[in-house]
Amino acid sequence: MEDDLTKPIALMNDFIKVDHFNFFYGEKQAIHEISMDIPERQITALIGPSGCGKSTLLRNLNRMNDLINGVHHSGDIRIAGTSLYDPKVEVISLRKRVGMVFQKYNPFAKSIYENVIFSLRVAGRSRRKELDETVERALQSAALWDEVKDRLHESAFGLSGGQQQRLCIARAIANQPEILLMDEPCAALDPLATLKIEELILTLKKQFTIVIVTHNMMQATRCSDRTAFLYMGRLIEYGETMQIFERPKETQTEAYISGRFS
Amino acid sequence: MSEKSTISQPFATTGRSRKGEPWVWLTAAGLTFGVLMALGLFILICVKGVASFWPQRIELLEIKGDTTRQIAAGIPSQERLRKDAQGVEHEELQFFHGNRDLQAEAFRYYDRSQIVRSTQPQEMWWVERSENGTAFIFPKQVESDGKTIQAGDPAFEPTLDRVLKKGREVRSRLRQIERKEIGAISREMEALNRAERSREVAPGLAAERRATLQQEFERLQKETAEMRAELAKSRLLGSSADGREMVFPVETLLNYFPSNRAGFFERVAEMVRRMSNFLTEDPRQANTEGGVFPAIFGTVIMTLVMSLMVTPFGVIAAIYLREYATQGMLVQLVRICVNNLAGVPSIVFGVFGLAFFVYFVGGGLDQWLFADKLPTPTYGTPGILWASLTLALLTLPVIIVATEEALSAVPRGVREAALACGASKWQMIQRVVLPASMPGILTGVILAMARGAGEVAPLMLVGVVKLAPSLPVDGIAPFIHPERKFMHLGFHIYDLGFQSPDAEAAKPAVFATAMLLIIIVVALNLTAILIRNRLKKRFAVSSF
Ligand SMILES: Nc1ncnc2c1ncn2[C@@H]1O[C@H](COP(=O)(O)OP(=O)(O)O)[C@@H](O)[C@H]1O
Ligand SMILES: [Mg+2]
Numbered sequence: 001m002e003d004d005l006t007k008p009i010a011l012m013n014d015f016i017k018v019d020h021f022n023f024f025y026g027e028k029q030a031i032h033e034i035s036m037d038i039p040e041r042q043i044t045a046l047i048g049p050s051g052c053g054k055s056t057l058l059r060n061l062n063r064m065n066d067l068i069n070g071v072h073h074s075g076d077i078r079i080a081g082t083s084l085y086d087p088k089v090e091v092i093s094l095r096k097r098v099g100m101v102f103q104k105y106n107p108f109a110k111s112i113y114e115n116v117i118f119s120l121r122v123a124g125r126s127r128r129k130e131l132d133e134t135v136e137r138a139l140q141s142a143a144l145w146d147e148v149k150d151r152l153h154e155s156a157f158g159l160s161g162g163q164q165q166r167l168c169i170a171r172a173i174a175n176q177p178e179i180l181l182m183d184e185p186c187a188a189l190d191p192l193a194t195l196k197i198e199e200l201i202l203t204l205k206k207q208f209t210i211v212i213v214t215h216n217m218m219q220a221t222r223c224s225d226r227t228a229f230l231y232m233g234r235l236i237e238y239g240e241t242m243q244i245f246e247r248p249k250e251t252q253t254e255a256y257i258s259g260r261f262s
Numbered sequence: 263m264s265e266k267s268t269i270s271q272p273f274a275t276t277g278r279s280r281k282g283e284p285w286v287w288l289t290a291a292g293l294t295f296g297v298l299m300a301l302g303l304f305i306l307i308c309v310k311g312v313a314s315f316w317p318q319r320i321e322l323l324e325i326k327g328d329t330t331r332q333i334a335a336g337i338p339s340q341e342r343l344r345k346d347a348q349g350v351e352h353e354e355l356q357f358f359h360g361n362r363d364l365q366a367e368a369f370r371y372y373d374r375s376q377i378v379r380s381t382q383p384q385e386m387w388w389v390e391r392s393e394n395g396t397a398f399i400f401p402k403q404v405e406s407d408g409k410t411i412q413a414g415d416p417a418f419e420p421t422l423d424r425v426l427k428k429g430r431e432v433r434s435r436l437r438q439i440e441r442k443e444i445g446a447i448s449r450e451m452e453a454l455n456r457a458e459r460s461r462e463v464a465p466g467l468a469a470e471r472r473a474t475l476q477q478e479f480e481r482l483q484k485e486t487a488e489m490r491a492e493l494a495k496s497r498l499l500g501s502s503a504d505g506r507e508m509v510f511p512v513e514t515l516l517n518y519f520p521s522n523r524a525g526f527f528e529r530v531a532e533m534v535r536r537m538s539n540f541l542t543e544d545p546r547q548a549n550t551e552g553g554v555f556p557a558i559f560g561t562v563i564m565t566l567v568m569s570l571m572v573t574p575f576g577v578i579a580a581i582y583l584r585e586y587a588t589q590g591m592l593v594q595l596v597r598i599c600v601n602n603l604a605g606v607p608s609i610v611f612g613v614f615g616l617a618f619f620v621y622f623v624g625g626g627l628d629q630w631l632f633a634d635k636l637p638t639p640t641y642g643t644p645g646i647l648w649a650s651l652t653l654a655l656l657t658l659p660v661i662i663v664a665t666e667e668a669l670s671a672v673p674r675g676v677r678e679a680a681l682a683c684g685a686s687k688w689q690m691i692q693r694v695v696l697p698a699s700m701p702g703i704l705t706g707v708i709l710a711m712a713r714g715a716g717e718v719a720p721l722m723l724v725g726v727v728k729l730a731p732s733l734p735v736d737g738i739a740p741f742i743h744p745e746r747k748f749m750h751l752g753f754h755i756y757d758l759g760f761q762s763p764d765a766e767a768a769k770p771a772v773f774a775t776a777m778l779l780i781i782i783v784v785a786l787n788l789t790a791i792l793i794r795n796r797l798k799k800r801f802a803v804s805s806f
Contacts, residue, residue: 092684121693
């Protein structure tokens with residue numbers, strides 16, 4: 001990690017490469033031939049109507065869909081050149097590099113402290129000093145430190161919804177992943193909490209490559225650098241957020257962002 | 263109700279929706295009936311249980327038959343109506359006399375019309391002794407150290423109190439010698455015999471050691487004989503209601519209570535004393551008197567050991583069933599079998615426990631580890647370990663079902679979050695799913711404990727006895743004796759109520775024991791519930 005600072009920053013434009021990817025839930029095809037390059041340390045938003053396959057695509061980036069019975073895929077997804085489906089790649093090591101935040105905030109039935117360091121614990125790291133530092137750093141990054149620093153050992157369930165979601169973000173970034181996946185992270189929150197999380201996402205961009213699913217077009221314009229519009233499992237349009245929202249090339253995109261269907 | 267709308271009413275106005283349907287009443291009646299039954303049972307047991315400790319006033323009755331005149335002292339226990347051969351009804355009073363050494367039956371019915379006088383003489387005493395049960399007497403004199411003090415002398419009761427205290431001390435020392443020291447000698451003798459048989463010690467050495475042991479034994483016997491002789495020097499003399507002389511040597515005299523003279527608070531204090539004796543003492547008189555301490559101890563230990571065995575086993579089984587096994591026909595079948603296991607009559611588990619744990623496992627252990635003691639079995643005979651294991655098996659389905667339910671109630675989101683943090687499946691289960699389902703698992707443990715603590719039938723086959731000579735945990739190395747037989751409150755109730763030579767005399771003890779069993783089961787449950795609630799509070803489910 002240290003030598004990152006000395007290296008000249010050469011960010012990859014195809015840090016995550018989705019390559020002719022198809023995905024099936026049993027017989028049902030949820031993703032059709034999607035190919036897209038997601039650049040490093042930028043925020044990429046996935047938008048589209050309900051059931052269009054945003055979550056499915058996102059959850060394939062850390063192979064979360066493996067848990068579901070009867071799924072299969074074709075095509076490939078590569079992160080920094082390594083295929084996720086390479087038999088030599090261990091799912092656990094992949095998930096250590098790719099953090100995830102879910103739609104419904106889901107802290108564990110543990111203290112705030114233990115929630116944050118969960119990924120370190122499962123990695124077998126338990127040096128007190130490292131844990132303490134991680135908790136402070138992650139909570140600072142998640143803009144939660146000042147609110148909870150006096151109650152680190154209380155139950156996470158005592159926090160408000162927005163705080164719980166920020167705790168989940170802290171938990172996802174505690175083990176310093178490279179990629180952060182967010183599946184509608186504000187869907188269960190009130191507007192104020194949403195605003196806070198959006199600010200947070202913008203600051204996180206400096207360290208992480210972020211892929212965010214959102215239902216909220218305003219959110220996509222406020223937060224993201226690039227936007228992909230999905231419809232019925234297909235990638236309809238993908239480009240700079242400004243371009244997608246101001247000069248969409250496809251009629252379906254235009255219909256969607258102007259609210260003619262959802 | 264009488265207000266009328268100006269517009270016509272298009273809806274039915276029969277009022278059924280307001281008054282409730284008959285079915286609602288039926289279900290409410292069913293619930294009420296059930297609650298009343300349970301409450302009635304509980305209250306009856308508690309009232310009778312507490313009443314059995316209350317020091318009632320002693321009545322002195324004068325009974326005049328056609329030709330006879332009789333004086334009797336005791337306490338009224340119940341009433342009945344009896345029809346004689348001519349069809350005339352007699353109102354009869356059941357009366358507890360005690361004084362079993364003077365008359366065969368401790369209880370007797372008297373015709374109410376024949377009782378001509380009933381008084382409560384101030385000076386009557388209620389006397390407790392370790393043989394022949396309760397006595398009701400007029401105290402006469404106490405003899406101690408060659409001195410005789412008459413009743414009425416101000417030094418009478420203080421002297422008696424001193425004598426009783428001395429008696430208690432000497433008795434406990436006697437028990438210590440007989441149980442521990444003489445027991446230790448006989449155990450060493452046995453070990454010596456075995457060692458000699460297997461030629462581990464030279465015969466000469468063995469004979470020498472045996473001689474010292476024999477000497478020690480004789481010394482102890484002499485000591486106890488002296489102590490007994492010392493005890494015999496003190497005694498209480500009194501007379502029964504009908505004037506017969508009664509002698510109470512200190513060796514068997516436990517306590518006295520001047521019930522008729524005592525005020526309310528003294529009687530309450532006496533009741534508390536009787537209750538604490540009931541909780542802390544060994545049973546006497548074929549279990550109808552004395553305490554139930556060994557039974558409490560046995561019940562609690564057995565229930566705890568059972569819970570300790572069944573919980574990890576059941577939880578592990580449930581984890582495999584719910585989290586690892588591929589959900590299909592086979593798993594469904596296993597699940598059905600587990601549920602049906604809960605419906606198997608408990609005596610069947612007893613038979614299984616006897617055949618498998620006692621004879622097969624226990625017998626095997628004996629062959630392997632305790633071959634030198636055979637044919638005397640060590641583990642190949644019913645005992646508390648086998649009883650706990652049998653009950654663990656019996657309550658296993660409860661734990662499995664509860665755990666499975668608790669596991670499946672853990673939301674998918676939490677599981678996915680754990681995996682997304684790089685946890686393996688086992689880490690996810692161990693660190694996230696199990697803690698989250700702890701309250702549910704504990705509910706299962708509570709149910710299992712309640713079921714296990716109240717079970718009697720299987721225990722009769724695998725280790726419970728009416729009178730256990732020693733506790734399963736005591737001060738004799740190796741301190742924990744899982745092979746020992748034990749007493750159990752549930753079995754104690756059965757034994758008192760149905761196996762006792764004097765069912766009437768056992769009745770109060772039955773109620774008291776039943777009350778105690780209920781209290782213990784409730785206490786065990788409350789403890790578990792408290793633990794569960796603390797867990798729940800710590801990890802209160804997030805509100806959306
Ligand atoms: N576990 C699943 N099993 C079967 N079908 C699924 C499953 N999850 C999602 N789908 C289907 O896949 C499609 C895409 O779903 P999803 O990716 O959740 O959509 P989005 O997140 O864009 O609303 C939907 O038609 C949905 O019904
Ligand atoms: Mg979705």
